[in-house]
Amino acid sequence: xxxxxxxxxxxxxxxxxxxxxxxxxxxxxxxxxxxxxxxxxxxxxxxxxxxxxxxxxxxxxxxxxxxxxxxxxxxxxxxxxxxxxxxxxxxxxxxxxxxxxxxxxxxxxxxxxxxxxxxxxxxxxxxxxxxxxxxxxxxxxxxxxxxxxxxxxxxxxxxxxxxxxxxxxxxxxxxxxxxxxxxxxxxxxxxxxxxxxxxxxxxxxxxxxxxxxxxxxxxxxxxxxxxxxxxxxxxxxxxxxxxxxxxxxxxxxxxxxxxxxxxxxxxxxxxxxxxxxxxxxxxxxxxxxxxxxxxxxxxxxxxxxxxxxxxxxxxxxxxxxxxxxxxxxxxxxxxxxxxxxxxxxxxxxxxxxxxxxxxxxxxxxxxxxxxxxxxxxxxxxxxxxxxxxxxxxxxxxxxxxxxxxxxxxxxxxxxxxxxx
Numbered sequence: 553x554x555x556x557x558x559x560x561x562x563x564x565x566x567x568x569x570x571x572x573x574x575x576x577x578x579x580x581x582x583x584x585x586x587x588x589x590x591x592x593x594x595x596x597x598x599x600x601x602x603x604x605x606x607x608x609x610x611x612x613x614x615x616x617x618x619x620x621x622x623x624x625x626x627x628x629x630x631x632x633x634x635x636x637x638x639x640x641x642x643x644x645x646x647x648x649x650x651x652x653x654x655x656x657x658x659x660x661x662x663x664x665x666x667x668x669x670x671x672x673x674x675x676x677x678x679x680x681x682x683x684x685x686x687x688x689x690x691x692x693x694x695x696x697x698x699x700x701x702x703x704x705x706x707x708x709x710x711x712x713x714x715x716x717x718x719x720x721x722x723x724x725x726x727x728x729x730x731x732x733x734x735x736x737x738x739x740x741x742x743x744x745x746x747x748x749x750x751x752x753x754x755x756x757x758x759x760x761x762x763x764x765x766x767x768x769x770x771x772x773x774x775x776x777x778x779x780x781x782x783x784x785x786x787x788x789x790x791x792x793x794x795x796x797x798x799x800x801x802x803x804x805x806x807x808x809x810x811x812x813x814x815x816x817x818x819x820x821x822x823x824x825x826x827x828x829x830x831x832x833x834x835x836x837x838x839x840x841x842x843x844x845x846x847x848x849x850x851x852x853x854x855x856x857x858x859x860x861x862x863x864x865x866x867x868x869x870x871x872x873x874x875x876x877x878x879x880x881x882x883x884x885x886x887x888x889x890x891x892x893x894x895x896x897x898x899x900x901x902x903x904x905x906x907x908x909x910x911x912x913x914x915x916x917x918x919x920x921x922x923x924x925x926x927x928x929x930x931x932x933x934x935x936x937x938x939x940x941x942x943x944x945x946x947x948x949x950x951x952x953x954x955x956x957x958x959x960x961x962x963x964x965x966x967x968x969x970x971x972x
Contacts (some may be wrong), residue, residue, distance in 0.1 A: 562840075569839035581934055582692035584842045584898070588930075591846020608844045609906075615841045616903045620687055621778050621792055622771070622834035623899075624712065627690040627705045628796025629827050633804070640699065644706035647877065648684070652714055655873040656682040662865050667914055676722045677917045680905045681866055681925055683715035684708045685898030687838070692933060693894060696940065704894055709793050712900050716787040717743075719904055743790055750777060751795040752814070755802065759816045766822075767829045799823060841899065853920035854927075862916060863924030870895060870929060893936025897929045 569587060576583035598605060633641070659682055660675035667674065686708035693704045717740065725732040758770060774792055781788025800823075802814060853859060874895050878888040905922055 565843060566836065566839055569835070569843070573835075577695075582688065582930075582937070584688050584691060584838065585930055585934060587839060587842035588846035588849075588927075591843040592849050592851065593846075594843070595847045595849065596851070606847075608848055612841070612844060612848070613903055613906050615837060615844070616687075616899050617778070618775060619834065619837040619841045620712065620789070620899055620903070621774055622830060622837055623687045623690055624709050624789060625771075625774065625792050625796045626827075626830045626834050627686065627709060628793050629800050629823075629830060631702060631705060631797060631800055633797060633801045637702070640703060641706055644703050645710050647703075648707045648710035649714055650881075651874055651877050652682055652711055652718065654877060655870060656718070658869045658873055659866055662869055663914060663916070666862060666865075667916055669914060672722070672726065672728070673912055673914065676719075676912055677908065677914045679715065679719050679722065680901045680903075680908075680922075681870070681897060683897070683900050683904070684711040684894075685896050685900050686712045687841075687899035688896040688930060688933075689894060691838070692896070692937065696890070696937070700891060703891065709789075713787050713789045713793065715900060715904070716789060719907070720787065723907075723909070739786070743786055743788075746786075747788075747791040747794040750791045751798045754795050755798055755814050758799075758822065759814055759819070767826050770826070771830070771833065799826065845898075845902065848919070849923045849927075850920065853918075854924050856920065858916070859918075859920045859924055863921055863928065866921075866925050867928045867932075870897075870925070871932070890936035890940035893939075894933050895929055896933045897926045901926060 568590065569583075572586040572590065573583045576586055595605065597603075656675060656679055659678035660671060663669070663674035663678050664671050684707065686705075689704050689708035693701045696704070717736075721732070721736050725735075754770065754773065757773075758766065761769070763769075774795070777791055778788045781791075802819065805814070871892075875888075875892050878892050882888050901922065905917070905919075
């Protein structure tokens with residue numbers, strides 16, 4: 553294909569993605585799943601007409617990491633922090649942490665029984681399957697009730713962050729000892745401190761920028777910080793989450809040093825522009841990632857007996873762990889639906905799968921098994937969202953911006969949440 557054919561194809565795919573997004577809002581199915589289905593269809597057409605299948609193994613981690621950053625950042629920009637919502641945030645964190653560890657151990661045990669390999673190796677291979685994909689969960693729950701939506705945004709973001717921390721922990725500590733957990737604790741404290749400091753520095757930089765180009769510079773800095781963290785095995789995704797939360801809630805910090813160095817007259821306008829640019833950038837990256845994701849799925853591999861058997865065990869283990877935790881510890885048992893079904897695997901699962909060292913990969917853990925679990929958990933999520941009625945909080949992104957603007961906050965105006 554020449555350069556103009558490639559440009560034509562990319563433009564058509566973006567327009568198709570926009571159309572699918574409109575359709576998704578009407579039929580109440582996550583747009584990312586329509587993109588995956590379209591990618592699968594494109595592959596089938598290529599095979600039918602004899603076109604060569606393109607290998608995207610090198611480009612998927614690049615697009616996926618950028619997409620992960622933008623989607624978590626976009627989700628954080630939607631979240632209003634208040635004293636009233638601290639219990640919800642804490643519950644989401646505990647849910648993400650306990651379900652992640654519980655699911656990892658259960659799936660690791662399943663791999664151990666299937667492969668009779670070292671339990672460390674089995675747990676490491678099971679970890680990508682244990683993490684909720686915020687890249688899929690966040691865009692998919694925008695029509696749920698506000699509390700359910702915020703819980704999923706927090707929980708899936710925490711699941712990504714904690715999952716990456718745990719993955720790095722396993723990679724660094726192949727011989728796990730007590731001192732390994734001590735080092736993990738110190739690293740997490742360091743990471744939280746680093747996230748807060750970096751976030752305030754980024755807000756300060758944003759407040760002092762006078763150049764017309766500022767928002768893509770901020771996004772580039774976030775990608776740089778995230779990539780740098782990977783070099784040192786730090787889950788710097790936490791910095792992206794904290795920075796987004798700080799931007800969204802900066803108006804609540806009302807004392808000397810913040811008013812002097814962080815607040816400025818055009819902040820409301822800049823925030824809305826940042827939100828819009830982040831949303832559209834995430835849309836673009838999401839379009840190509842999930843189309844490629846669907847394209848690399850070989851349908852024939854999914855129907856092999858070994859994949860069906862192992863995949864069903866993993867899928868059952870994922871749902872069992874999530875249901876058991878929410879049923880036992882949720883204060884209101886009626887509120888665990890549809891949350892119990894919203895546990896999609898996707899972008900983060902694929903990224904961590906590619907990051908497992910070749911010498912530690914189990915032969916049974918292949919792309920076909922990965923795709924089976926991703927598709928089954930996403931189909932379950934769709935069924936859960938549709939069954940719940942998907943009560944809209946906003947019909948489109950413009951309404952979301954209005955709902956989350958500073959002029960109409962998510963909390964009661966009479967509630968005193970100002971810091972300072």
